Structures are given as C-alpha cells and as structure tokens.
Amino acid sequence: MKPRPAPEQPERPGQDGMADVSALLEDSAEELYENAPCGYLSTLMDGTVVKINRTLLNWVGYTRAEVIGRLRFPDLLTVGGKLYHETHVAPLLRMQGELNGIALEIRTVNGSRLPVLVTSVVKTAGDGRQLLVRTTVFDARDRRAYESELLRARHEAEEARRIAERDRERLKSVLGTLQRSLLPPSLPKVPGLEAVAAYHAASQDDLSGDFYDLFALGGERWCFFLGDVCGKGPEAAAVTSLTRATLRAAALHAPEPISMLGTLNTALQERYTGDSSRYCTVIVGILAAERDGFTVTLAGGGHPPALLLCADGRACYVPTTGGMPVGLLPSPSFVVAEARLERGDTLLLYTDGITEARTYSGDGRYGDEALLAFAGRLAPTSAAATIAAATRLIESFGAGVDDDTALLALGVPPT
Amino acid sequence: MSGMEVRIRNNVVVTGQPGAPIVMLAHGFGCDQSLWRLVAPALAEEFQVVLFDYVGSGRSDVSAWREERYASLDGYADDVLDICRELDLRDVVFVGHSVSSMVGVLAAAREPLRFGKLVLLVPSPCYIDEGDYRGGFSAADIDELLDSLESNYLGWSATMAPIIVNAPDRPELGQELTDSFCRTDPAVARVFARTTFLSDNREDLASVKMPTLILECRQDMIAPPEVGAYVHAAIPGSRIVTLDAVGHCPQLSAPEVTAAAIASFARD
Structure with a gap:
C-alpha cells in the first residue's frame, strides 16, 4: 500500500487541525533555515563564511560572531579534512560548480569530531561569475559507523x-x-647424437605426470624413455618419481626394454593395489652406437608410437602400438620394434598433449595423421629444429592444449 | 616504451603556438590537468602549452601505474622526463603546482638542458614540521588526510566502477567521465598523498641553478607564507611573487593574475 501524501493545507480542518495549521504557519522560512535538521552554510568563493544556521553553530560550538567573516569553511574541519578540502573540494567546486555527499569531519570548539556529509552548490551571477557557495552539512555519525564497517x-x-x-x-x-x-636438469652428451628435450606445461597450478630421461648404460649404449602417468597432481608426481627410479634401476640391472617395462609393471602393481591402481604409458628405448649411427630398440607400453623423420625426407611411425599401459594389469604384453638412426635421421618421442590438442578440423583433435604429415613436412631435419617446430605447433594450438606435453628428439647429425 | 605510448599513458595535450617557447603545466596531488583549464587558454595565445596527467591521475593509462614507481617523487619526475624526451622538448618553462613544483626541481636536476625556467606554484619542500622548520603539518595530520581519502572511497567505487570496465559500447560513460574531474583510484590517490605529504625535498632546492619564480597565495594553509619564504631563501637568485588569492589553487581562484605572472616570467 502506498502512503497517501499529506495535504499541505487540510481543506476542512477540525479543532485539532486548526492547531496544526497555526503551527505550520508559524514555521517561517527563516525559522526553518535556522533550526533545520541539517547545517546550512554560505561562503564566499575563497571559503569565508558569510551565513551559517543555528543547527551548524550548535554542532561546531562557536557563536555566530566568531564565525561570520572570520573563519573559512575549512577552518571548521579537522586537519585531514582541511587538506582534503583544499586539494579536492575547493578545486572541484570551482570546476564543476557542485559537489555531492563528500565525507568530511568537523572539528568542534571543544576538540571533538563530528563526521558529516557535505553537499555544495555554487551560486553564479547572470554572467556566469561564481558568487558564493551554498553548503548543506548532514550529521553522518551513524552512516559513517556503517561505512567504517x-x-x-x-x-x-x-x-x-x-x-x-x-x-x-x-x-x-x-x-x-x-x-x-621429475625431469633431468639436462641431457647427457652422447657422441654422434643430438638429444633435445622440451616440456610444455598446460597449467602452472598443477603437477604433470609427463616424464622423460636419457642416461648412459656404458659400452656405447644409452637408455631413454618418455611417458605419461595417468592423472595429475601430487599423486601422479609420486608415481612419476617411482617410475623414473624404477626404470633407471631396471635399465642398469637388465638393459632390455621389455624386461624394464615388466619390472616397472611389477613395481606399480605392488605399490598401488585395488582401487588406488596407478598406471602409465611409456616408451623405453636402448641406443647402441653402430657404424655411423645407432640401432634403436624400442618397447611400447600403451604409449603413442615414436616418429622417425628420415634423412630422405620421409616420416613414419615406429610401430610399438598395441602394447598395454604399464601397471594396469598383472601380466601385460608390450610391443617391441627396432629402428636404425642413420645420419640425418631424427627420432621424436612425445606425449599425447600434442595429438589430443583441440583444433577446429577433423574430429576436433589434432591427431596422429596430422602429426605424421607435420613430421613429413619437417624431414629431413635435426633434433633441435624438430623440437623448435613442435614447440611452435603446440603454441599455435593456444587454449586448445588441455594437457602437458613432453618432447624428446634424438637425431644423428648429417656429417 | 614507444613515443605514442608515452603520449597516451600520460594523456599529453599540446596546444598554443607551434614554435613558440614551451610552457609545461604540471598538476599536483588531488586533481589532473583540468585544473589548468582557466590559465591554459591565456598562455596558449603566446606559448606552446604542454599539458599532461601523471600516471594514475585524470585520463592517464591507469594500467601503467606501479606502486614502486609512484611511491617516490622521482617516479613523477620520470613521467615529466619521458614526456620531454618523447616531444624532444628543450628550454621548457616548467610550471609545477604544489607537489609538482618539487617534481620539477628533481626533473631539472636530472636533465638540466631540457628546462629553461621553473615556476613553483604554491610550493612546499616539506609539509611536516621538523625541528625549527615549520611545514605546517604533523605526521598524524597526514594520516587524517589518508582517512579522509578513505572515507570518500565508497562513493568513488560506486561512481567509477562502470568507467573502469571501460565499455566502448556505452558512450554515455565517457560523458560521465568528463563530468567528474579529478577522480582517482583510491589506491593510487593514497600512494600519491603519502608521497606528496611525506617527501622532504629541502636539500634539493640548493641544486636549482635556473631562473626560478615562486608564486604563493596571500593565504594558503597548505603552503603558508613562511614556507614560500623558505623556498625563496633556499633557491639562489629566485624571485617570489605573492598572488592576491586565497587557497591552494590560484590557477582556479585567480586565473588571470596567475596566468599573467607565469607569462611575464616566461617572456623575460
């Protein structure tokens, strides 16, 4: 229900009504000015007070004679208020002619403070000249307490x-x-081989499960691996740590890819049982320096196959597809493949962050075929150029990359 | 930083007579270049006038504001020098209002060839009383000012929020911005206030070697006559003129005499 506006003058006043009317009639404009529920103040443009109402005088505790013509408005404020007045209020009033709801504090004659809200309007002459400032001052104690909160x-x-x-x-x-x-700080020098790795984090806020390594086995032989632990975060990092340590130990004990994967499978099965099962996909390889290049023996455990970028400009996958993820089942099967790295050949291992990147073509993912075509355009190339090109490719996916990507390229320089 | 970026960053506005002597007008704490709007047109009839906003003030690029840089007056002097370099200004008559007068002193000491004359408008090298020196304020007073800024924080947030998001599809916001002079992000204003009122540049005054004019007001609680006299005594060969004006912004309250005093000194 809307409140009905009270009529300013009752048309047919009763006896009580008559008393109300006479009270209204006695409330002159002057009386209203002096005792209004807010402070009124008129100042010259330089701030000198020329008119002030009783309400405000009562608040500040001065007599009219002490204020009129003697004090400037900022004189009634706290020092902080004065500074604010001189640096903000006065210039703004000059420029825009009015100011609304400025929070200031009045300093009363006995030293206490009264938070107020000040609104000022400049009165101008017909020619636009600024004559004086009219200010209303509202007691803002309650409101200020609320604002302080x-x-x-x-x-x-x-x-x-x-x-x-x-x-x-x-x-x-x-x-x-x-x-x-979780990653080697640098890769060891392998005579006759250029090895370059890169790691692209999709997020700064989580730990990835991607890992790689390359290390010497002695006798012109080296071991490398690259893989991806399922999941992310501290749990995945713990599995990654165990996986790297296990593969390294297994390689030194029996440097043979299939048995290395078997050892890792046993370790993961033992450590993570039942519902807490953890697994990874990985490619393990042994490099043996022979003639001018290397013979590479690879074993794949559920991991995307390595790419071979040949000196003659062709590119192909080294078929290790079909192997099972490591740690998932008690007796998994893994797939072995052998390849030759001759002069000018490069082998690229990667995790699926690159092939699973979202694109706007095909089935919405970058995919194996596109990666093979990319490698075909790149070959013949070097390990460093392969990593650089793959990095640019990943960056070109922008926000389409959901997962981290580890890259490891092994290349035999042409000469 | 490229030149265009400096012009945009500091909202640099050049008006007046091309090729004429250059008068650079630097605003102080609390407002922006609009504070010069009553004196700039008069000066532009005779001089080339360079106006700008310090980063964080007015219509500068607030995203370029860094607390580390603007927590010392050297950062503001960097703004001035960046603009001088970009516009390749030399022999500038630098007019600094309030705290900007000290910014001018610092900038001129660092690259003297860029400045020909200094006009210090209502300067104070140190606002806080110390020993025999009367700056007029105590550290507690400055805290009170910071409280005043803070108290007007809420109102600021409400009116400025739509402008900060900078929606180009809502041109009415631009109008709102031009209607609200001197609005400053409270975080920026707080740092500027502290830097302004807590800096002590008394030692720097003796280094001023160029012709210097001090303009003070008859009555100014922020830069009272004793402080004007101190600056005058500390800068060898400086001139001081007391303007018939009250308050701390004579360029608004007495624009004609302020402009005339600047012009006559710049002309000599």
Whole structure:
C-alpha cells in the first residue's frame, strides 16, 4: 500500500487541525533555515563564511560572531579534512560548480569530531561569475559507523586476497621445483647424437605426470624413455618419481626394454593395489652406437608410437602400438620394434598433449595423421629444429592444449 | 616504451603556438590537468602549452601505474622526463603546482638542458614540521588526510566502477567521465598523498641553478607564507611573487593574475 501524501493545507480542518495549521504557519522560512535538521552554510568563493544556521553553530560550538567573516569553511574541519578540502573540494567546486555527499569531519570548539556529509552548490551571477557557495552539512555519525564497517570488511577481503595470492605464488614455486625434480636438469652428451628435450606445461597450478630421461648404460649404449602417468597432481608426481627410479634401476640391472617395462609393471602393481591402481604409458628405448649411427630398440607400453623423420625426407611411425599401459594389469604384453638412426635421421618421442590438442578440423583433435604429415613436412631435419617446430605447433594450438606435453628428439647429425 | 605510448599513458595535450617557447603545466596531488583549464587558454595565445596527467591521475593509462614507481617523487619526475624526451622538448618553462613544483626541481636536476625556467606554484619542500622548520603539518595530520581519502572511497567505487570496465559500447560513460574531474583510484590517490605529504625535498632546492619564480597565495594553509619564504631563501637568485588569492589553487581562484605572472616570467 502506498502512503497517501499529506495535504499541505487540510481543506476542512477540525479543532485539532486548526492547531496544526497555526503551527505550520508559524514555521517561517527563516525559522526553518535556522533550526533545520541539517547545517546550512554560505561562503564566499575563497571559503569565508558569510551565513551559517543555528543547527551548524550548535554542532561546531562557536557563536555566530566568531564565525561570520572570520573563519573559512575549512577552518571548521579537522586537519585531514582541511587538506582534503583544499586539494579536492575547493578545486572541484570551482570546476564543476557542485559537489555531492563528500565525507568530511568537523572539528568542534571543544576538540571533538563530528563526521558529516557535505553537499555544495555554487551560486553564479547572470554572467556566469561564481558568487558564493551554498553548503548543506548532514550529521553522518551513524552512516559513517556503517561505512567504517564496510571499509573494514573491504580491507579484510583485500588482505585475504593478498594472502591467497601470496600462497598461490608460493605453491607455484613449490610445484615448479617439484616438477623440475621429475625431469633431468639436462641431457647427457652422447657422441654422434643430438638429444633435445622440451616440456610444455598446460597449467602452472598443477603437477604433470609427463616424464622423460636419457642416461648412459656404458659400452656405447644409452637408455631413454618418455611417458605419461595417468592423472595429475601430487599423486601422479609420486608415481612419476617411482617410475623414473624404477626404470633407471631396471635399465642398469637388465638393459632390455621389455624386461624394464615388466619390472616397472611389477613395481606399480605392488605399490598401488585395488582401487588406488596407478598406471602409465611409456616408451623405453636402448641406443647402441653402430657404424655411423645407432640401432634403436624400442618397447611400447600403451604409449603413442615414436616418429622417425628420415634423412630422405620421409616420416613414419615406429610401430610399438598395441602394447598395454604399464601397471594396469598383472601380466601385460608390450610391443617391441627396432629402428636404425642413420645420419640425418631424427627420432621424436612425445606425449599425447600434442595429438589430443583441440583444433577446429577433423574430429576436433589434432591427431596422429596430422602429426605424421607435420613430421613429413619437417624431414629431413635435426633434433633441435624438430623440437623448435613442435614447440611452435603446440603454441599455435593456444587454449586448445588441455594437457602437458613432453618432447624428446634424438637425431644423428648429417656429417 | 614507444613515443605514442608515452603520449597516451600520460594523456599529453599540446596546444598554443607551434614554435613558440614551451610552457609545461604540471598538476599536483588531488586533481589532473583540468585544473589548468582557466590559465591554459591565456598562455596558449603566446606559448606552446604542454599539458599532461601523471600516471594514475585524470585520463592517464591507469594500467601503467606501479606502486614502486609512484611511491617516490622521482617516479613523477620520470613521467615529466619521458614526456620531454618523447616531444624532444628543450628550454621548457616548467610550471609545477604544489607537489609538482618539487617534481620539477628533481626533473631539472636530472636533465638540466631540457628546462629553461621553473615556476613553483604554491610550493612546499616539506609539509611536516621538523625541528625549527615549520611545514605546517604533523605526521598524524597526514594520516587524517589518508582517512579522509578513505572515507570518500565508497562513493568513488560506486561512481567509477562502470568507467573502469571501460565499455566502448556505452558512450554515455565517457560523458560521465568528463563530468567528474579529478577522480582517482583510491589506491593510487593514497600512494600519491603519502608521497606528496611525506617527501622532504629541502636539500634539493640548493641544486636549482635556473631562473626560478615562486608564486604563493596571500593565504594558503597548505603552503603558508613562511614556507614560500623558505623556498625563496633556499633557491639562489629566485624571485617570489605573492598572488592576491586565497587557497591552494590560484590557477582556479585567480586565473588571470596567475596566468599573467607565469607569462611575464616566461617572456623575460
């Protein structure tokens, strides 16, 4: 229900009504000005007070004679208020002729403070000349208390955000350190071979399960592997750590790809039982230096096959497809393949972050065929150029890359 | 940083007579270049006038604001020098209002060839009382000012929020912006206020070697006559003129005499 507006003058007043009317009639404009429920103040453009109502005089505690012509409006404010007045209020009034709801504090004659809200309008002459400033002053104690609460809450929220950001930075740094510990800091020098690796993180906020390694076995032989642990985060990182350590130990014990994968399968099965099953996909390879190149023996455990970029410009997958992920089943089968790396050949291992990247063509993923075509356009090439081109390719996917990608290229320089 | 970026970053506006002596008008704390709007047209009849907003103020590129840089007056002097380099200005008559007068002193000390004369409009090298020196304020007073800024924080957020998102499809917001002078992000204003009122540049005054004019007001609580006299005594060979004006912004309250004083000094 809407409240009905009270008629300014009752048409047919009763006896009580008559009393109301006479009270109204006695409330002159002058009386209203002096005792209005807000302070009124008129100042010259330089701030000198020329008119002030009783309400405001009562608030500040001065007599009229002490104020008129003697004080400027900023003189009635706290020092902070004076500074704010001189740096903000006065210039703004000059420029825009009015100001609304400025929060200031009045300093009363006995030294206490009164929070007020000030609204000012400049009165101008017919020729636009600014004559004086009319100001209303509202007691804002309650409102200021409420605003202080809001400000406090805002400060708390800002502080909480700062802490959250700092914690996030710290976490990022810890994650970065941990992530780097899962990858070799650098690859060893292999005579007659150029080995280059790269790692592209899809997110700074999580640990990836991608890993790779290359290390000497002695006697002109080297072992390498590259894989992807299912899942992300600390759990995946723990599996990655176990996987790397197990593969390295297995390689030194029996440098043969299939048995290395078997050892890893046993270790993962033992460590992660039942519902907590953890597995990875991986390609393990042994490089044996022979003649001018290397013989490569590869074993695949559920991992996308390696790409061979040949000196003659062709590219093909080294068929290790069909092997089972490692750690998933008690007696998995793995697939072995052998390849030759001659002068000018490059072998590329990768994780599925690249093939699973979302694109706008085909079935929406980049896919194996596109990657093979990409390799075909690239060959013949070097390990470094392969990694550089693959990096550009991944970057070109932009937000289409959901997963991390590890890359390892092994190339035999042409001469 | 490319030249165009400096012009946009600092909302640089060049008006007046091409080839004429250059007068650079630098605003102080609390507002932006619009503070010069009553004196710039008069100066533009005779000089080439360069106006700008410090980063964080007015219509500058607020995204370029960094607390580290603008927490010291050197950062503001960097803005001035960036603009001088970009426009390849030399022999500039630099007019600094309030805290900008000290920014001018710092900038001129660093690259003297770019500046010909300094006009220090209502300057104060140090606002806080220290020993025998009377700046007029205590550290507690400055905290109170910061509180005043803070108290007007809520109102600011409400009116400025739509402008900050910078929606080009809503041209009425541009109108709103031109109607609200001197609006500053409270975080920026807080840093500018602290830098302004807590800096002490008394030691830098003696380094001023170029012709310098001090303009003070008859009555100014922020830069009272004693402070004007201090600056005058500290800068060898400086001139001081007391304008018949009250308050801290004579370029608004007494624009004709302010412009005349600047022009006559720049002309000599």
